[in-house]
Structure formats: C-alpha cells, structure tokens
Amino acid sequence: MKVELPAAFEDAPISDLVVLIADMLDRLMAHNDRIALSPQALTRFHSRSAPAISVIDxxxxxxxxxxxxxxxxxxxLLYIDAICARHPLFTLSSLTCHRFLITAIAVASKCLCDSFCTNALYAKVGGISVTELNILEREFLHMIDWRLMCTREILSEYYTNLVRTNASGxxxxxDDHSPMAVQPLRQPVPTQHVRPTIEQNMAFAAHQRGEG
Structure with a gap:
C-alpha cells in the first residue's frame, strides 16, 4: 500500500523523512564500502570501525x-554532494556517515534556523565528545568552504528524488495543484549548483530495479 506524502517537504512527517534519507544513505554506503580506502582519503570523519547503530536508528x-x-x-544531503564534489577522494561510507550526519545537522541548524542547540547536546546525542564535534565542525566548514546556504527549490528537488527512488517503492x-512560491531559506547560494552525486546514485538504483 502506497504511503502518500505531501507535496511540500515542510509538511512531510519527520519519521518518513528519516526513513527516506536512511534508505538512500544505506544504498550509498553499500556502494562506497566496496571502494578500497587509501591513506590519502582518510579524514577526521573516519572512525576505526563502523558504529553498531544503524543509520536509521x-x-x-x-x-x-x-x-x-x-x-x-x-x-x-546537499552538503554530502558539495563536499564530494570539492573533495573527490571523500566518500560517505559506514566509517564516515554517522559523524558526518551529526556534524551536518549541527552546522545546518546554526546556519538555517533561528534557534538551535548547543554543541554539548549535539555531541551527547551523536555519541561523541564536544571536543570532537568542535573539530569535526571546523573540518566540515573548511571542506565545504563555508558554502552552507540553499534555496527551497533545491531542497524540494532532493525531497522529490528521495520519494521517487526509495527502494521500497x-x-x-x-498531487498538489496549488501554486507555491519558491522562497529561499535565507539567501540563495551565489554559486552554481552541480547536479548531485546522490541523484546519480538514486538514478543508478532505479535503473537496477528496471525503472529507467
């Protein structure tokens, strides 16, 4: 039975977004975990072993x-694509995903939201120390060159692709026939957007299932 989600991502249940994002990340990690890790590719986001907790949990x-x-x-998800575009050796794998996620969410909250939590709380929930999160945050900002802003239109594209390429189908x-103006979260990023690596992975997954 189909689960019908609202056309606007702002109205989508958080629980469903979590399922969609985790599904996509699991498929991306399964692909990237097969790539041999070279010493040059190591970053502060790499853990010595994959965390016991799943991405969805x-x-x-x-x-x-x-x-x-x-x-x-x-x-x-946009941050993953942006960093991978700037640093081709970096891959989101079972060794990097968890640290990347908590850092990306902490950074995004500070950039896009009027209110946000302290790093102490982000670190506690993420299962790392505050010192480590501070280091990861600095590394993250350096890797992405502080390019954190995004338009609502881009996020809507990510949302649509998540729904359309979900493995469960x-x-x-x-259907939403009401016009909705595209508004930026803050200001548009004043740079051109490269089409996401994640979208390419989604298209590949759809092709494997015989949908494309």
Whole structure:
C-alpha cells in the first residue's frame, strides 16, 4: 500500500523523512564500502570501525532528542554532494556517515534556523565528545568552504528524488495543484549548483530495479 506524502517537504512527517534519507544513505554506503580506502582519503570523519547503530536508528535518535528542522535533514544531503564534489577522494561510507550526519545537522541548524542547540547536546546525542564535534565542525566548514546556504527549490528537488527512488517503492507524493512560491531559506547560494552525486546514485538504483 502506497504511503502518500505531501507535496511540500515542510509538511512531510519527520519519521518518513528519516526513513527516506536512511534508505538512500544505506544504498550509498553499500556502494562506497566496496571502494578500497587509501591513506590519502582518510579524514577526521573516519572512525576505526563502523558504529553498531544503524543509520536509521541514529537519525531517529537525533530527531527524538533534538528538534531538527526538515530543511536541516534535507540540506545534509546537499552538503554530502558539495563536499564530494570539492573533495573527490571523500566518500560517505559506514566509517564516515554517522559523524558526518551529526556534524551536518549541527552546522545546518546554526546556519538555517533561528534557534538551535548547543554543541554539548549535539555531541551527547551523536555519541561523541564536544571536543570532537568542535573539530569535526571546523573540518566540515573548511571542506565545504563555508558554502552552507540553499534555496527551497533545491531542497524540494532532493525531497522529490528521495520519494521517487526509495527502494521500497511504497512512497508517493500527493498531487498538489496549488501554486507555491519558491522562497529561499535565507539567501540563495551565489554559486552554481552541480547536479548531485546522490541523484546519480538514486538514478543508478532505479535503473537496477528496471525503472529507467
């Protein structure tokens, strides 16, 4: 049975967004975990071993104990693409995903939201020390060159692609015939956007399932 989601990502249940994002990240990690890790590719986001907690449970933990805006969850996907575009050796894998997610959400909340939590809370919920989160945050900002802003239109594209390429195929976006103006979260990023690596992975997954 299809689960019909609202056309606007702002109205989508957080629980469904978590499922969609976790599904996409799991597929991306499964692909990247097959790539041999070279010493040059190591970053501060790499852990010595994959965390025991799954990505979906990690995201559920974060959204349970922290009031995370939907835009912050979606923009973390854009951040993955932006950093991978700037640093081709970096991959989101089972060794990097968890640290990347908590850092991306913390940074996005501070950039896009009027209110946000302290690093002490982000670190506690994320299962790392405050010192480590501070280091990861600085590394993150350096890797992305402080390019954190995003338009609502871009986030809507990510949301639509998440729904359309979900592995279970049970999600669909409700028809919405009411015009909705595209408004920026703050200001548009004054640079051109490269089409996401994540979108390419989604298209590849759809092709494997015989949908494209």
């Amino acid at each position: 990690y995201l559920r933990r974060i959204t349970r104990f922290i009031n995370v805006e939907r835009s912050c969850l979606l923009v973390s 049970k999600y669909a976006i409700a």
